[in-house]
Amino acid sequence: xxxxxxxxxxxxxxxxxxxxxxxxxxxxxxxxxxxxxxxxxxxxxxxxxxxxxxxxxxxxxxxxxxxxxxxxxxxxxxxxxxxxxxxxxxxxxxxxxxxxxxxxxxxxxxxxxxxxxxxxxxxxxxxxxxxxxxxxxxxxxxxxxxxxxxxxxxxxxxxxxxxxxxxxxxxxxxxxxxxxxxxxxxxxxxxxxxxxxxxxxxxxxxxxxxxxxxxxxxxxxxxxxxxxxxxxxxxxxxxxxxxxxxxxxxxxxxxxxxxxxxxxxxxxxxxxxxxxxxxxxxxxxxxxxxxxxxxxxxxxxxxxxxxxxxxxxxxxxxxxxxxxxxxxxxxxxxxxxxxxxxxxxxxxxxxxxxxxxxxxxxxxxxxxxxxxxxxxxxxxxxxxxxxxxxxxxxxxxxxx
Amino acid sequence: xxxxxxxxxxxxxxxxxxxxxxxxxxxxxxxxxxxxxxxxxxxxxxxxxxxxxxxxxxxxxxxxxxxxxxxxxxxxxxxxxxxxxxxxxxxxxxxxxxxxxxxxxxxxxxxxxxxxxxxxxxxxxxxxxxxxxxxxxxxxxxxxxxxxxxxxxxxxxxxxxxxxxxxxxxxxxxxxxxxxxxxxxxxxxxxxxxxxxxxxxxxxxxxxxxxxxxxxxxxxxxxxxxxxxxx
Numbered sequence: 274x275x276x277x278x279x280x281x282x283x284x285x286x287x288x289x290x291x292x293x294x295x296x297x298x299x300x301x302x303x304x305x306x307x308x309x310x311x312x313x314x315x316x317x318x319x320x321x322x323x324x325x326x327x328x329x330x331x332x333x334x335x336x337x338x339x340x341x342x343x344x345x346x347x348x349x350x351x352x353x354x355x356x357x358x359x360x361x362x363x364x365x366x367x368x369x370x371x372x373x374x375x376x377x378x379x380x381x382x383x384x385x386x387x388x389x390x391x392x393x394x395x396x397x398x399x400x401x402x403x404x405x406x407x408x409x410x411x412x413x414x415x416x417x418x419x420x421x422x423x424x425x426x427x428x429x430x431x432x433x434x435x436x437x438x439x440x441x442x443x444x445x446x447x448x449x450x451x452x453x454x455x456x457x458x459x460x461x462x463x464x465x466x467x468x469x470x471x472x473x474x475x476x477x478x479x480x481x482x483x484x485x486x487x488x489x490x491x492x493x494x495x496x497x498x499x500x501x502x503x504x505x506x507x508x509x510x511x512x513x514x515x516x517x518x519x520x521x522x523x524x525x526x527x528x529x530x531x532x533x534x535x536x537x538x539x540x541x542x543x544x545x546x547x548x549x550x551x552x553x554x555x556x557x558x559x560x561x562x563x564x565x566x567x568x569x570x571x572x573x574x575x576x577x578x579x580x581x582x583x584x585x586x587x588x589x590x591x592x593x594x595x596x597x598x599x600x601x602x603x604x605x606x607x608x609x610x611x612x613x614x615x616x617x618x619x620x621x622x623x624x625x626x627x628x629x630x631x632x633x634x635x636x637x638x639x640x641x642x643x644x645x646x647x648x649x650x651x652x653x654x655x656x657x658x659x660x661x662x663x664x665x666x667x668x669x670x671x672x673x
Numbered sequence: 674x675x676x677x678x679x680x681x682x683x684x685x686x687x688x689x690x691x692x693x694x695x696x697x698x699x700x701x702x703x704x705x706x707x708x709x710x711x712x713x714x715x716x717x718x719x720x721x722x723x724x725x726x727x728x729x730x731x732x733x734x735x736x737x738x739x740x741x742x743x744x745x746x747x748x749x750x751x752x753x754x755x756x757x758x759x760x761x762x763x764x765x766x767x768x769x770x771x772x773x774x775x776x777x778x779x780x781x782x783x784x785x786x787x788x789x790x791x792x793x794x795x796x797x798x799x800x801x802x803x804x805x806x807x808x809x810x811x812x813x814x815x816x817x818x819x820x821x822x823x824x825x826x827x828x829x830x831x832x833x834x835x836x837x838x839x840x841x842x843x844x845x846x847x848x849x850x851x852x853x854x855x856x857x858x859x860x861x862x863x864x865x866x867x868x869x870x871x872x873x874x875x876x877x878x879x880x881x882x883x884x885x886x887x888x889x890x891x892x893x894x895x896x897x898x899x900x901x902x903x904x
Contacts, residue, residue: 411899429899460889461897480762487889541759550764620748 277606277611278622280320281313281593282355282512282595285333288586291534296586302332303339305589308616309582312342312593314350316600319622322353322385322579325329327361329395330536337370344378351624352378352453355474355512355579356387356455359416360408361398368419368440375445380625385474388411388462400431406461413452417469419448448539451623453510453577456488463547467495470506475572478581479537481550482571483662485511489572499522504621510577512518512564514553517598526557527591535585558602566610569658573640574615576622578607701737705729706777710784710795712816718817719746721849722783725815728870729781729877733856735753738878747794754794757801767801775806779877781841782831783815786823790830791816797863798835803888808839811876813869814846824848841876845869 285306289296297305310321321343332340340352352374354640357367366385375382389403413431418425419440427435444450453472456462457480466473473492489509496507516523516531525544532555545554550666554564564603565578580599583592591662618648621627707726711718722744730740747754755766764769774780784795813833816823827846837841847869853862 287758392708404842410897414898446824460886460891464891464895465897479760484762491889533789542756546756546764547760550762 274333275607275616276621277575278319278351279324279607280318280351280353280577280579281309281354281582281599282320282322282324283309283330283333283583285326286536286584287330287332288532288536288584290331290586290588291530293588296512299332300388300545305455305592306333306583307339307342307346308589309592309596310339310350311346311669312596313600314347314414316596317604318350318575318600320351320353320579322355324355325358326389327397328391337374340382342372345379347381350381350445352574354384354451356385356389358389359370359386359412360388361395361400362412364412364416364439365419365432365435365440366459368416369442371450372420372440372442372444375450375625376442378636379425380445380629382430382625383453383623385453385455404431407460413465415456416419417452420444421614428579433541436664443473443623446629446632448625448628451624451628453462453508458484460488460491460566463492464495467501467507468499470499470501472576474577476512477552478512478514481553482552482568486571503618504622505573505616506618508525508564508620508623509575510579511568511571511572511575511621512552512579512581514551514581515560515561515565515566515595515603517561517595517603519557523561524555524557531585531587537584539585558598561603562610565607569611574619576610576620676757683710685881688773690718692839696785702739702741703740703778703880704743704773704776705779705781705877706774707742707781708747708774708783708795708798709744710747710792710798712748712785712792712794714748716748716785717851717854718783718785720854721847722781722816722867723748723872725781725783725813725870726849727777728866729813729874732874733878734869736874740875743777745770745773747798750798751794754801758889759799761819771802771806775802775810777810778880778882779811779813780807781815781873782835784831785840786816786818788828789823790809791826796834799838803840804838806888807835809880809882810840811843811851811873812840813843813873815848815869817849817858819851821848821852823851824850841880843869843873845872 283306285302286300287297287299304322321337323333323338324331325333327334333595336354337358343350346353359367369383371384388409392402400408408431411431415427415429415432422438424439425435426437446542451472452475454466454475455474456463457476461475473489475489477485495509496502497504516524516528518527529544533539534593538547542550544555552564554561569575582595582599590658677701705721706724711714711724726742727736730742733740750767750770753764757763758862768871784791807818812835814827814835816827816831832842832846845865845868847865851864
């Protein structure tokens, strides 16, 4: 598959169209998201990622239901989340839900973990936002084990203890879904991603790139520190946000009312100011290509680029047109640009197939060099470590 | 906008000053940020801020400490501050101001008193600061208003904000009423400025804040696998 995966991510907001003052029903919005996901595959994108929310105006509270449908309607599309709430969900249920989705989708599944952002959601699920980081850390530690060990004894601060618990189904081919850790500002989450050798996803759309550059740099350094490879072999994903028309002024004119009224940034900086400060790019396809080709210069070679395309009340027809431009004119050029000068040791985006191959290769290495420590292994990181896209597997603990 | 911007006073050369610690080749340099929330131009709030900064620089100089002063007029940043409240991140211009404040060794903060309290713009600026970023920072508070009847706002409104943020607020805050500017020898304003600057300068000289304001630093004792049972 592609060295770098390109795709879209959505938060699933139900927002009034500011130009017509009409608001889609929840059913319309949900059907639209399902249509948009299928369109992503049709126009040649690699990934569709869906957010999880439990408060209006966001509608996707049950991502695996929607992703399961999309899995049945697509054949190559990688299904992901943006993000799965590792704080308020039970890690046992996440382990089971996403292992199930992984089987349903024949492996085309990974997930991005996040903490969620509004205070009231936590108590609705019996949690406290002040413990967000601790919840993210402890819950993931359990999730990580549930996917890798057949029987788990567990005791933690936040969840009922487990004795000899086996989550079901077991991950497909014994290889758990790849995990990205998403963060806007927490160095703790970068550290967590680095510790496990997991991916780090920077949403990169609401803040200046300089902030994310520091966060990703931190993750890369710690990835190397924990022995998963060199800093430039860490697995990085980035968000982005674009609106395109053949003539850039047409794009600006058409997008401006949506920008001005958008729940996330409306009534604040002007479209021009916001575009200058963040990776939001409103203009011609060529402008988008230039801006995003330069992301490599800022962040280093990375593995996944997702775009936010369907929020702020943009009508379905417009979103589908945007996807055609993205898939037809922008991504093919970006693929070529990103491949240019990409060092051989920089791993491709992880997929189920590459991770299974890597797991097999590693277990063979282990068998043939029994008693010794293979060069791809880092015994100090042992069970916490796992597969890298460049083909080394370190102790996939979930033997089957 | 004349006055204290970017001003670096001469390093003192008299023997009395030289014994105060620093050598002339490697003088101690302290950074002081001055935040003025006045809305008019020229503003008496800025005027008071400048007087406090000048007096502080003088006191520091007496102890052989060189001072770099960065003055920030919130009026120039009003739109950026509002935008930060809405978007969650600062513009480059506002970021510079935030860096100047959080990276300083001492902060002089002066606001006009509106309706018995600090101005909304002043509080909005404080609100976009990282709540941990002023920990242990020496702060000299000042305020301006029409009459001296508002002077207690310094202690019941402004001081608690900085106390909450774990800043070290100098005991004397300085309030300047309209009448202070025209009272000539009658006004005690110069004395109050002098006392406040002396107290503040003493706090700044001893302050060490290295690394306290790095938002990318992991909290002490952070463990990526959690406290219990992960292994």
